[in-house]
Amino acid sequence: TSGLTIACAYVAGGLIPLSPYLFLESVSSGLSVSIAVTLLALALFGFIKGHFTGARPWISSLQTTLIGGVAAAAAFGIASWIS
Numbered sequence: 150t151s152g153l154t155i156a157c158a159y160v161a162g163g164l165i166p167l168s169p170y171l172f173l174e175s176v177s178s179g180l181s182v183s184i185a186v187t188l189l190a191l192a193l194f195g196f197i198k199g200h201f202t203g204a205r206p207w208i209s210s211l212q213t214t215l216i217g218g219v220a221a222a223a224a225f226g227i228a229s230w231i232s
Contacts (some may be wrong), residue, residue, distance in 0.1 A: 191217040
């Protein structure tokens with residue numbers, strides 16, 4: 150059950166940054182929208198996490214957005230460097 154839950158969450162989380170590419174014709178506009186949607190989702194998830202964990206929601210939102218944004222930028226940079 151735990152493995153299935155993690156797998157479903159991974160797929161659902163992966164669809165957030167990929168979804169703009171399904172609806173936009175240009176890769177460059179898809180990238181811009183993907184960045185914005187991803188940062189918004191990170192902020193929302195961080196806020197919700199803060200609410201349920203007892204942390205200050207706005208601080209949790211900022212931390213989650215910064216950490217997730219840096220991780221995504223690093224992954225993008227490494228992938229660009231490799232290819």
